[in-house]
Amino acid sequence: MTPARVVxxxxxxxxxxxxxxxxRPPRSNVKALRVKPVLPSCVRPLILECHYLHNxxxxxxxxxGVYDGDALVGAVVFTTGARxxxxxxxxARTQDVACLARLWLSDALPKNAESRVIGAVLRFLRRNTSxxxxxxYADPAARHIGTIYQATGWFYLGQGKPASYIDLGDxxxxxARTVFDRLGSxxxxxxxxxxxxxxxxxxxxxxRYGCLLDPxxxxxxxxxPKPYPKAGTR
Numbered sequence: 001m002t003p004a005r006v007v008x009x010x011x012x013x014x015x016x017x018x019x020x021x022x023x024r025p026p027r028s029n030v031k032a033l034r035v036k037p038v039l040p041s042c043v044r045p046l047i048l049e050c051h052y053l054h055n056x057x058x059x060x061x062x063x064x065g066v067y068d069g070d071a072l073v074g075a076v077v078f079t080t081g082a083r084x085x086x087x088x089x090x091x092a093r094t095q096d097v098a099c100l101a102r103l104w105l106s107d108a109l110p111k112n113a114e115s116r117v118i119g120a121v122l123r124f125l126r127r128n129t130s131x132x133x134x135x136x137y138a139d140p141a142a143r144h145i146g147t148i149y150q151a152t153g154w155f156y157l158g159q160g161k162p163a164s165y166i167d168l169g170d171x172x173x174x175x176a177r178t179v180f181d182r183l184g185s186x187x188x189x190x191x192x193x194x195x196x197x198x199x200x201x202x203x204x205x206x207x208r209y210g211c212l213l214d215p216x217x218x219x220x221x222x223x224x225p226k227p228y229p230k231a232g233t234r
Contacts, residue, residue: 030110033073035120038065043075051075051104052142055178061098062129066105066117074105074113076121078134085135088157088210089220092132098125100136103148114148125213132214137206141165141173145229149209155225160205169197 040060047056057079066074081099086092105113125131136154138146141163146156165173166186176186179198185191191198207229212218 030113030116032068033109033113033116034067035064035076035117035124036067037124038063040077043072043077046072046075047077047102047104050106051102053102053175053178055175055181057101060101062125064117064121064124066113068109073109074117075102076100076117077102081135088135088223089133089217090222091220092217095130096132098129098131098134100134103136115152118148118152122211122213129213132212132217134211134213136209136211138209139206141175141201141203144207145231146207146209147231149211150228152211154209154211156228157208157210157223158226159207159229162205163203165201165203166191167199167201169199173201173203 040056040063043063043065044056048054057077060077060079062078064076065072066076077100078098079101080094081097081101085099086094086097089096103114103118105117122134125134134154136146136149137160138144138149140159146154150156164176166176166179166188167173168179168191179191180186183191183196188198188200210221210225
């Protein structure tokens with residue numbers, strides 16, 4: 001699961017909902033992509049429609065739009081993240097750490113587009129924020145192991161605690177927050193009483209990755225980076 005000098009700007013030429021459904025021009029290439037900071041409202045329709053969680057974080061700290069010409073073909077969203085995320089570093093404060101919470105790019109883009117987008121975002125953040133460190137998570141329930149973080153040199157911090165997801169009767173494991181946003185409740189008993197054959201699913205903990213924005217902070221890292229997980233392994 002990125003740069004302009006302006007921290008936030010509104011893209012008013014084309015309505016966000018219209019940009020979100022545009023397709024990539026046939027002859028586009030990854031070098032033509034532009035990544036720039038935008039308001040959350042610009043990328044919200046794209047995240048809701050295309051990201052596998054179909055959920056936009058409530059209070060994003062930074063958002064980036066990925067453009068191919070005038071077409072919005074991707075989005076990157078940063079949040080405060082887990083409440084205790086900053087404890088990965090000795091002496092860190094909440095404002096020192098951000099979480100890459102949403103990353104989506106059109107499947108029509110070249111395979112190396114994600115690496116290029118993340119690289120552009122990191123360069124912007126190093127120049128324009130006081131953030132020291134980024135965290136991100138890859139969800140095994142969605143068959144993600146964090147391939148893009150491995151490809152861009154993030155270090156692996158192991159897996160979190162197992163979590164409980166919800167199956168609505170179609171065999172798909174959904175995060176409780178996603179179910180709540182969709183149905184107004186994530187209580188399995190309540191959903192069953194309304195006729196939805198919901199059941200809880202125990203899933204592996206998410207893979208945790210980290211990226212230093214300030215190399216001088218490396219000595220503060222409390223955890224020892226681990227070998228990257230591979231596809232098909234626990």
